[in-house]
Amino acid sequence: MARLTIDGRVLEVPAGTNLIEAARQIGIEIPHYCYHPALSIAGQCRLCMVDIEKVPRPQVACNTVVSEGMVVHTETERVLETRKSIMEFHLINHPLDCPVCDQAGECGLQIYYMQHGLYDPRMMDEKVHKPKAVPLGPHVMLDAERCILCSRCVRFCDEVTGTGELGIFNRGDRSEIGLFPGTELANNYSGNVVDICPVGALTDREFRFQVRVWYLDTQKSICPGCARGCNIEVHVSRRRPHHAQGRRVARLKPRFNEAVNKWWICDAGRYGSDFVDDDSRLQAPTRRDGEKTLEVAWTDMIPLAAGLLRRYRGDEIGVIASPKLSNEDLFLLKRLCDALGVRAVDYRVPPARPGDEDNLLVRADKNPNSRGAELIGLGLSDSREILAAARERRIKCLWVFSHDLLASAWPEGEVLDGLLGAETVIFQGTNANATSAYAHLVLPAAAYPEREGTWTNFEGRVQRFRQAFPPLGRALPDWEILGRLLQDAQGAPRPARAEDCFRDLAAAVPAFAGMSYRSIGDAGQPVRAARS
């Protein structure tokens, strides 16, 4: 530990801490562009200069580690003048095309010019021209004129992904970011360079020109794309519904979590939210009547579905639950199965092709809550045997959650025989698929940004996702559909909120004992087994 003084305040920080991080701990932001806590120190932008007593010249805070007794000043006349000068240098060749730049509103140049620049421009010569609108890969577009050459993107590809696609080419004020010959920026994490680019040089090809960032609302969430459960922010466009073709999810951004995903998310997760606003969304409860599909009000659907379930003996019902359901949903489903005496319950359906995996974040299991389903006890049986039993008419009512069994690793004929063998097929999920087409009853579920809940990641960390906007059409959160069915089956009062379900879960399932939404917080909390 080292004790030092920053702007008159004494603090103690671990040895080896740099001055940007030390100052951050007492709420002082030393402006910087090239420094990023996940990347090596570059010291290129020269914006983070501070005065240190007994040192003749201002020093960069990023490459200065604390030492005992150090006295740092971040706001001396000299520091403020230096910042102003550096801002001018950053901006003399910048095109100042904010009105057509997607970064506007969240741009480091705009923010720091207002905070630390505010000089009278005096550059009257022709600016340096560089390539614009250059696709670097499937997701990232480069505008080299907007680039301040902080090298964060280069260091990301060198140090985090180890893929090394990017370099800085040429020299002096002709320097520009570019791809090494024969490469493209197509690694699994390419979108992160857009996040760490402090200016509008790297923009997201999907997000470009869709909606202005100041119209966006944000909500904390969890990526549903795999068992990692990366922490994300859902950025929602609702105030300008005519923007972005009416999609409510404007973009996903990583949310820092030291224990899970640090600063990053993979491209599959980042660009995997299309299903939320997709045409395939199930928006109303329906029942099939011969060739016709009829919409049914929830007030009619709940007794209808509950009545159907009651009509069969427990051993005539098979449930293929989903590891995409939340802990809350799965807990209520377990209770309902117990109440109905259903033992043919599983959640595992193998994908047609094994999922890809890497050693950074991506997990082969493309479900966010396999661990939760296992801990809550949904793996009583075997999905394939349940289907076989349906084919053999031993199971008469088949209740499938979200899976497209016809897109699984199992032979299509085997699946079809099972679906056609059951007298009654109930499908509950967010989107229609080939399996839902065989359902007699369809119960439309809210997608994850439309509801509250928790998932348990592969390491046993329980993490909350929150509602960003209301469900589409008449879809309901799974826990609510299951709560209503449970009420109908047992006459039990139904939970009003997801949090109520979680409270019951924590009381009933030992792995979750002692946990609450409060204790999970924004960073998540490991289940009991994972805590020891």
Next chain:
Amino acid sequence: MSAPAAAAEPILTRNFGRADSHTLEAYRETGGYAAWAKAREMEPAAITDAVKRSNLRGLGGAGFPTGTKWSFIPKGHAGPVYLVINADEGEPGTFKDRYLLERDPHALIEGMLIAARAIGSRLAFVYVRGEYVVPGRRFSAAVRDAYDAGYLGRGLDIVVHRGAGAYICGEETGLISSLEGKKGWPKLKPPFPAIKGAFGAPTIVNNVETICQVPHIINRGPEWFAALGTKTQGGTRLYSMSGRVRRPGVYEASVRVPLRQLVEHYAGGVTGNGRLKAVVPGGASAAILRADEVDVTMDVDGLKNAGTMAGSAGVIVMDETVSIPEALMVVARFYAHESCGQCTPCREATGWIYKMTERIVEGRGHKEDLDTILDVARRGAGTTICAFYDGAVGPYISYIEKFRPEFEALIPHG
């Protein structure tokens, strides 16, 4: 006016007159490798101590005491230590290392053997400027001969590495980056090269001429060497004389030779209209001196007191017919072209200042341009990773401050 202080006896240039001076035979005939025979019997610390006492200072530009630099290698370091020779001579107006590589390559090899012993290095690199094709070939041939003769390969290996023509690779950490196979970008300090240099190992980077002095210090003693110079800087050095002089070329003289004597005596006087206007005494990065300021000695401290620097001792002479604004434009173009682009102030300001000087020379200057250049120059000074920009600031400010009316005359309605 001090008395002429020319070295009575040529030291670094003693063999330059022989057509075969680059050969091992010629080098041995004139006492070559005797210093190495002596040094290999000395304790490494004693070698460093001798170099310290000789007051040898780096002759590449910064003038840092050489023995002191060597002593920065961590004591008892277990891994490799590298000696790197900076033969990337790129400072405009400087061409003396080229002469040493071409005409006395074994002096460098012998100096390297001694220096490597002092710092505990078994592998040394010589980073030769890309444009130096003949010097590179001459030196490589000498290295082969030194291997054949058994000087190399028995405790010291030398790798000759050719640069690709970037000025910044003459900056010691830029050179190290380039040597490592990376883009030639200077590195953040700390860590300093003596602690963590080439390939992460403690590294000493020395200039060609500096190391060529070392055998003479060992042969004739540090006191003899120190006595050739001033109290704080020993020896002779090579002066690259260029510009408007009758006999441009490389001349050896004491580190304390008067500048006027270099111009008038060694280089044969001023050409053009014959009247001296200005002198840049230490390579392009040194501040310019007006004709009335040239009565200074060329040692590190003498020129520092005159507000400029000894630098690489590249002396550029201008007569009255030289346009200072045009000269500044050429210098500014050089810095804009050679800035590595790593640090924002240098990357942006060098280009901007070049555009302003070009505009002024073309008669499109604005009256605020001169103050803008001075302000931009000062604002960027001291804010960058390496000394490149501070080097550029020397000419930016001194050319304008000392010859302002000449600039103003070019500015319409100025």
